[in-house]
Amino acid sequence: MSGSEILESVVPRSIIIGKSTIRRIPDVIQSLGLKQKVMVLTGPSTRHVVGEEIFEVVTNQEMDCEVIIIENSSLEAANSYVDLVQRYKPNIIISAGGGKNIDVGKFCLTKLTNNTEMISVPTATPHDGIASPFIFLDNPTEEFIGESRPPIAVIADVEKILNHPDIVRYIQAGVGDTVGKITAIWDWQYAWRIKSEKYSRFVGGVLENADTLFQSQVSEALINPEHAVQIVLKALLIAGVLMGTSNDIRVGYGSEHMFSAALHTETPEADILHGERIALGTIMMAKLQGQNEQILSILRKVGCPTKISELNDDIPPEAIIRALQKAHKMNSMYTVLGRTGLTEKAASRIAQMSGVINPS
Numbered sequence: 001m002s003g004s005e006i007l008e009s010v011v012p013r014s015i016i017i018g019k020s021t022i023r024r025i026p027d028v029i030q031s032l033g034l035k036q037k038v039m040v041l042t043g044p045s046t047r048h049v050v051g052e053e054i055f056e057v058v059t060n061q062e063m064d065c066e067v068i069i070i071e072n073s074s075l076e077a078a079n080s081y082v083d084l085v086q087r088y089k090p091n092i093i094i095s096a097g098g099g100k101n102i103d104v105g106k107f108c109l110t111k112l113t114n115n116t117e118m119i120s121v122p123t124a125t126p127h128d129g130i131a132s133p134f135i136f137l138d139n140p141t142e143e144f145i146g147e148s149r150p151p152i153a154v155i156a157d158v159e160k161i162l163n164h165p166d167i168v169r170y171i172q173a174g175v176g177d178t179v180g181k182i183t184a185i186w187d188w189q190y191a192w193r194i195k196s197e198k199y200s201r202f203v204g205g206v207l208e209n210a211d212t213l214f215q216s217q218v219s220e221a222l223i224n225p226e227h228a229v230q231i232v233l234k235a236l237l238i239a240g241v242l243m244g245t246s247n248d249i250r251v252g253y254g255s256e257h258m259f260s261a262a263l264h265t266e267t268p269e270a271d272i273l274h275g276e277r278i279a280l281g282t283i284m285m286a287k288l289q290g291q292n293e294q295i296l297s298i299l300r301k302v303g304c305p306t307k308i309s310e311l312n313d314d315i316p317p318e319a320i321i322r323a324l325q326k327a328h329k330m331n332s333m334y335t336v337l338g339r340t341g342l343t344e345k346a347a348s349r350i351a352q353m354s355g356v357i358n359p360s
């Protein structure tokens with residue numbers, strides 16, 4: 001960075017991970033010194049996990065509170081939630097639940113003119129959006145919308161996350177989104193070499209070190225789910241905070257995320273988690289980038305699906321090949337996919353060589 005450039009970092013002020021952390025919310029709100037008018041955004045099932053409890057702890061402290069149930073995170077639905085939020089004019093939005101609620105919360109934040117802040121309360125380990133400023137909505141498929149201020153606080157209750165009915169699957173998917181940083185950084189450095197794009201050696205270096213640490217800890221951690229949740233949460237939080245620090249989406253978004261978005265357009269209804277799509281994308285992009293098999297071995301160790309057949313029987317191999325061919329169009333950023341993307345033959349070869357689809 002030259003002397004005349006200004007780097008503006010906006011990162012969460014408070015991150016609390018532990019047991020029974022929901023009851024800390026009123027203290028966090030009070031410490032912000034804002035008028036205590038709260039709106040909770042939660043999902044149809046996560047309302048029973050955290051939404052109602054948050055309402056209770058907040059109203060017990062005589063704070064005003066309203067709750068919205070987020071059914072859908074399409075752009076159209078998100079705009080309708082914005083209307084509700086604008087009418088209530090909260091000073092604090094608490095997005096409680098999975099990634100969808102958190103993205104809708106950030107979207108609402110961008111539409112409010114007052115100095116509303118957001119607190120994110122994840123109930124799973126969905127993706128690094130829990131702490132980052134970047135917004136993805138189903139528009140109709142997973143699409144980068146823009147950025148907001150990041151959540152001012154992240155409050156994760158490990159007990160609630162451990163009680164998630166699909167806890168193991170979510171931990172595996174969290175690992176999938178975390179390994180995706182390896183290919184994202186490769187793409188970032190590549191764009192720096194080929195296109196002179198701005199690259200932060202500091203942020204890239206911190207993330208590489210964090211990833212190495214994560215890899216050494218994650219396989220032993222799976223023996224103990226509580227430990228695993230803590231490690232995956234920290235990895236996702238570090239990535240989210242680094243995105244805010246560098247104000248660059250490249251920290252956690254590269255060709256693997258572009259493949260994921262493309263696969264989502266091919267299979268919009270399939271029950272696949274974000275991190276699971278990223279895992280498949282990362283395996284194939286790492287192969288294209290000439291990286292070693294380490295990513296594959298981490299994913300196998302934690303039991304994250306590494307083949308489309310392990311993930312979903314109904315998805316034909318052609319969907320993977322088509323998604324690979326159009327992945328480069330999902331974002332204008334320069335990656336290993338180049339400007340023109342893969343030919344059908346190259347896509348089919350990379351999907352087979354990396355084991356994501358069976359050899360034809």
Ligand SMILES: [Zn+2]
Nearest residue numbers: 127128177278
């Ligand atoms: Zn992600």
